[in-house]
Amino acid sequence: MRDITLGQFVAGNSFIHRLDPRTKIAMMILYIAMTFLVKQIYFLTIPFFYLVLELVLSKISLKYILNSLKPIRFLLIFMFILNLFFTKGEHVWLDLGFWKLTGEAVLQSFFLSVRIILLVAGASMLTLTTSPIALTDGLERLLAPLKIFRFPAHELAMMMTIALRFVPTLMDESEKIRNAQMSRGADFESGNVFRRVKSMIPILIPLFVSSFRKADELAIAMESRCYHGGEGRTRMKQLKFRKDDLFAILVTLLFVAVLIVLLVAV
Amino acid sequence: MIKFDNVTFQYENAFSPALSNVSLEIPDGEFVAIVGHNGSGKSTLAKHVNGLLLPVTGTVTVNGLDTRVEDNLLKIRQNVGMAFQNPDNQLVTTIVEEDVAFGPENLGVAPSEIRARVDEALADVGMSDYAEFAVHHLSGGQKQRIAIAGILALKPQILVLDEASAMLDPSGRAELLSTVHKLHKQGMTVLMVTQYMEETTGCDRIVVMNRGKIVLTGTPSEVFCHPDLLMESNLVPPEVVTVRDSLKQLGFSLSDNVLTAGQLAEELCPLL
Numbered sequence: 334m335r336d337i338t339l340g341q342f343v344a345g346n347s348f349i350h351r352l353d354p355r356t357k358i359a360m361m362i363l364y365i366a367m368t369f370l371v372k373q374i375y376f377l378t379i380p381f382f383y384l385v386l387e388l389v390l391s392k393i394s395l396k397y398i399l400n401s402l403k404p405i406r407f408l409l410i411f412m413f414i415l416n417l418f419f420t421k422g423e424h425v426w427l428d429l430g431f432w433k434l435t436g437e438a439v440l441q442s443f444f445l446s447v448r449i450i451l452l453v454a455g456a457s458m459l460t461l462t463t464s465p466i467a468l469t470d471g472l473e474r475l476l477a478p479l480k481i482f483r484f485p486a487h488e489l490a491m492m493m494t495i496a497l498r499f500v501p502t503l504m505d506e507s508e509k510i511r512n513a514q515m516s517r518g519a520d521f522e523s524g525n526v527f528r529r530v531k532s533m534i535p536i537l538i539p540l541f542v543s544s545f546r547k548a549d550e551l552a553i554a555m556e557s558r559c560y561h562g563g564e565g566r567t568r569m570k571q572l573k574f575r576k577d578d579l580f581a582i583l584v585t586l587l588f589v590a591v592l593i594v595l596l597v598a599v
Numbered sequence: 600m601i602k603f604d605n606v607t608f609q610y611e612n613a614f615s616p617a618l619s620n621v622s623l624e625i626p627d628g629e630f631v632a633i634v635g636h637n638g639s640g641k642s643t644l645a646k647h648v649n650g651l652l653l654p655v656t657g658t659v660t661v662n663g664l665d666t667r668v669e670d671n672l673l674k675i676r677q678n679v680g681m682a683f684q685n686p687d688n689q690l691v692t693t694i695v696e697e698d699v700a701f702g703p704e705n706l707g708v709a710p711s712e713i714r715a716r717v718d719e720a721l722a723d724v725g726m727s728d729y730a731e732f733a734v735h736h737l738s739g740g741q742k743q744r745i746a747i748a749g750i751l752a753l754k755p756q757i758l759v760l761d762e763a764s765a766m767l768d769p770s771g772r773a774e775l776l777s778t779v780h781k782l783h784k785q786g787m788t789v790l791m792v793t794q795y796m797e798e799t800t801g802c803d804r805i806v807v808m809n810r811g812k813i814v815l816t817g818t819p820s821e822v823f824c825h826p827d828l829l830m831e832s833n834l835v836p837p838e839v840v841t842v843r844d845s846l847k848q849l850g851f852s853l854s855d856n857v858l859t860a861g862q863l864a865e866e867l868c869p870l871l
Contacts, residue, residue, distance in 0.1 A: 466693060498693045501735040547688045554689035557649055557681040558702040558749060559673055569700035569713040 341401065341457065342464050348577065349391035349462045354471025356578040360387075361459045363585045367592055368451050373599070374444040379592045380451050383585070384458065391462050401457035402450060409446050416442040469493045474572055487563025495551070503544065510539045601625040601648055601679075601757065601790070606657035608643055617643040619811045620657070627756065630780075630789045632799035635808035636833040644808065645761045645792045649679040661757070677706060680750030682763040686742035695737075695745055696721065696730040702753040713752075720751040724778050740771025744778055757788040764793060772798070796837045800858040807832055820855045839863055 344350075349357070367380045388398065402409075422437025460468070473490035480486055514535045515521065521532050603623040609616040617640045625631050635641040646652040647659045650666035661679055664671040683689050692698045696717050703713045721727045724744040734742060743763055750758065760779065764772045776798055783789050791802065799805050805822040807815035809832035815822055822829070823840045835841070843857045851870055857863050 466697065494692050498691060498734070501733075502687050505735075547685075550683065550685060550688035551691070553651060554681075554683055554746075555691060555701075557651065557676055557683075558691075559676050559705040559753065560701075561673065561705065565707040567704055567707050567710060567713065569697070569704060569710055569717065571710050 341397065341460055343393055343397060343461050344464075345392060345462070347390060347392040347462070349387060349458075351577065352462075352581055353572050353574055353578045354463050354467040355475055355572060356574070356581055357459055357463055358468075358471050358475060360581060360585050361455060363589055364455045365452060367589055368448055368455070370592060370596060371448075372596075374440060374447065376592065376595060377444070377447050377451065379588060379595070380455070381447075383588050384451060384455055387458050391458065393458075393461050397461055398454050398457060401461075402453055405449065405453055409449060412449070413442045413446050416445055465497045466494065469497070470568070470570070470572060487566070491563075499547070502547075503540065506543055507536055507540050510536050510543075600627055600662060601788070602658075602660045603644075603647070604658045604660070606647065606654040606659060608647065608652060608655050610643075616655075616811050618647075618654075621811070621813055622657075623806065623813065623816075625788065625790060627788050628783075628786055629804060630783045630802040631791070631804045631806060632802040633790065633792045633806045633808060634794070634796060634799060634834060636794070638810075639808040639832065640811040641792045641808045642761055643811075645681070645759050645790060648757070648759050648790060649676050649681055651681075673706075677753050678755050679757045679759055680747075680753055680755035681759045681761060682743065682746050682750060684762045684765050686739050686746060686766065689746050690734045690742060690749070693733050693735075695726070695732050695734055698734060698745060699748045699752050702749055706753065716752045716754070717748075720748040723751055723782070724748045738771060739767045740774040743767060743771065743775050747775075747778060747782075751782075755787075757790065758782060760789070760791045760793075762792050762794065764795065764798065776801075796834065800837060800839075807834065809833075819858055823858065824855055 352360075364380060364383060367383070368377065371377050371380070388395065417434065417438050418432065420435065420438035420441045422433075422435030424436035425433045426436055426439070427434035463471070469490050472493070473486055476484060476486035476489070511521065519532065519535055521529065524532070601624070603621050606618055606621045607616055608618040621640075621644065623644075633641045633644060643652060647654060647666065648661065650659075650672045653659075653667050659666045661675045664675055666672070666675060690698045691701050699717045699720055700713050703716050708716070717730075718727070721730055724747050726741065726744050726748060729737065729741065729745075734745065737745065746763075747758070758779070764775050767775060772795070779789055779791065780801060789802075791798070793799065800819050802819065804816065805819055806813055807822060807829065814832055815825060815828050823836045826836050826841075826844065829836055837858065839858060839860050839862075843853050843863060846867070847853055851867070853863070853866050857866055
């Protein structure tokens, strides 16, 4: 339980794993752009091939990708049905009087579902192959140029780092509070939804109080270790843009180019 | 060298000062234990050493630098490493080696130099094998050693432990204490705030605090000769010392240097 929440990073040493996090973020942005450029379902095969290529190179089992789709299954079904009902079309397949099932509606439903699946699967490729820390690091460096517009890139990254660090600690803490409240007779298991949500209050309030104390102590500890903001700070682990990164970016751009050519040609 | 000169400090909304007219000098390389019961001002004293708290009157200087001067603080904090009570609340990042690197990163040390410092610091606390572990998989004692490694990476001359062992189990406490003694042997000045009298037997000097004042100071054998004064401060000498004193009353001639079970056994055996 404690490890699942730390992103869904699957440690590995594949080609994709070794890429610079900045490269992987850029790749994902380009990939998302690809799926959004497409208006016809058959062109989704190009981002699909790209995803398959990435999956093969990352040596991550398909199981993880399918798992990442699980939380959105109801959304998918809902969207699918909604589009069946509300897409207008010419080719009537079934006429029930109050509602006509059209070929266009079926196509549109499939198109949107596949697009969402590709989007989510692509995003989870990033989190599956990049450790949360590398991801934070990559984001900080990518956003660093925005500092001239007073964008707090360092602060944002530091906040993410600390949040990631404290997820397991707070999970432990909430478990302890839960047990303490249960030993005092609190009931978390019975009753309807509202009662159960209400019964969370005796866990949440102590958790909040202890989080504030933790924040206070952490701030003092950070100050004692000479923390004084992002100014003049160096990093032990330097990100390196290597040949592989250039290669990966070029391949991605190639996919984008092919897609654009096809879109223009059709 | 740490120098407290007539320091008084009062928390906001407090009825009485947490420190009143405290003067104390700790020369380089000394191992000092500060003991006292809750609210005696021992933690407040520790937090003055690196300028987390500033004296209301009087001065605190570290190697001649006044803690009240803002520009001195970074230098003082680099020189005075501080470990706190809760091992969880002082580690900043998820991975052990990245946490150890946090201090030198703040100082703007060059990346290759940070790498070297991190490896050295982890070796010093005997945690090299855990460099790439996630901190939440470690035990309390191990986390506290990582916290100390994080301090060592700043290359301080002074180590302040603010009840760093209070939340550890006995084995974690032993781990921490042996690490601190090892660092002291390498020349580190150590200021250890603690409630456990057993931990103080190996140090050079004990400072007993009560109600914001220093009531007694001396070597462990000197301090433990005053059980009455310790009682007044709501402290109890280590069990071995109590046993030693009871044996003395029964007519055994034992020296005041007997502070640990081993020493007691050594002196007692020839007498039996």
